[in-house]
Amino acid sequence: MADKDSRTSTAGLLGAGVDPATVTNVPDGVTLLLLAVLGLAVLFDYINGFHDTANAIATSVSTRALRPERAILMSATANFVGALTGTAVAKTIASGIAATPDGDAGQIVIAAALVGAIAWNLITWRLGIPSSSSHALIGGLIGAVIAASGVEALNPDGIVDRVLFPLVASPILGVLIGFAFMVVLLNVFQHARPRRLNERFRRLQVLSAAFMAFSHGSNDAQKTMGIITLALVAAGIIPEPVVPLWVIVLAATAISLGTAAGGWRIIRTMGQRVVKLDPVHGFAAETTAASIILGASTLGVPVSTTHVISSAIMGVGASDRFSAVRWGVAGNIIVAWILTIPASAIVAWLAWEILGRVL
Secondary structure, rough: OHHHHHHHHHHHHHHHHOOOHHHHOEEEEEEHHHHHHHHHHHHHHHHHHHHHHHHHHHEEEEEOOOOOHHHEEEEEEEEHHHHHOOOOOHHHHHHEEEEOOHHHHHHHHHHHHHHHHHHHHHHHHHOOOOOOHHHHHHHHHHHHHHHHHHHHEHHHHHHHHHHHHHHHHHHHHHHHHHHHHHHHHHOOOOOOOHHHHHHHHHHHHHHHHHHHHHHHHHHHHHHHHHHHHHHHHHHHOOOOOOOOHHHHHHHHHHHHHHHHHHHHHHHHHHHHHOOOOOHHHHHHHHHHHHHHHHHHHHOOOOHHHHHHHHHHHHHHHHHHHHHHHHHHHHHHHHHHHHHHHHHHHHHHHHHHHHHHHHH
16 A cells, blocks of 8 residues: 555656656665665775774784774774875776676676675684785675676786786785885894883884874775775766765775774784784884885775785894794785685675576
């Protein structure tokens, strides 16, 4: 009866020349499917926040430069601000990796990609393994696109230049620059008293942790902006992949709220299990990683904050002595890095097969 009344009311409005879209306040093209995709994107962004909290604050917490609660609050704030600084990475995600179909098919591809990325993030979070949310999303997108449209829908140049090359280069830079920066610091302060040196760098580490969180927001939040923009293009809401302001604010808010939720399992791995850190080591690792990530954001290159900070910690730790790094733990992290793209791609492929039949 309610449905009949609703139809009658709508028919009356149409007869009176009233656009029903103005009555419902729903823009043309907004469907339940699109809303579900946007919900998955926000969920991914939130999980990305608490999954990658360790990237910014693990070293600061482990060296006692910051209390955990204050570190998380600071990181959440800096992530939000960093997410507002640009959209170059978002444009790469939206248009530089693969061509997605238009309409419902394109939205299902994006939903499947997000399911693959979220599943891998939750698995690695549960195991306490630092893995890349960025490459989980990219792997999910690649797997879903191949399932829907075949390999020819991928952009090989974009994948090589914007994904594979940074995937290899950024951790190498993290190790080398972290090692070199730490050697410079140790030589400059070689005559300083250890206790006084630690106190100075404990205070400086508050700034380096904020810098790290800012750079994380500048790169990682943009990936969600890009995937939402891709969904809006597929739905015909916007004509080209230009990130709307409301998408920027939404992604910044979701990642900062996720960061505020924390990610204690990974914080423990990053801050304690890879290498024992003093404040000077934490400062060097965070400054190194943040500089690399911010440079990548400026260039529109999606890099893994997890890869960069993990490798920087290894490089900094190895500067004292090679055996200072727990290479067994580091090896497990590297295995997770290698598995991230194919594993999330497989899950996304399966998600596409299921969603394509259900929807």
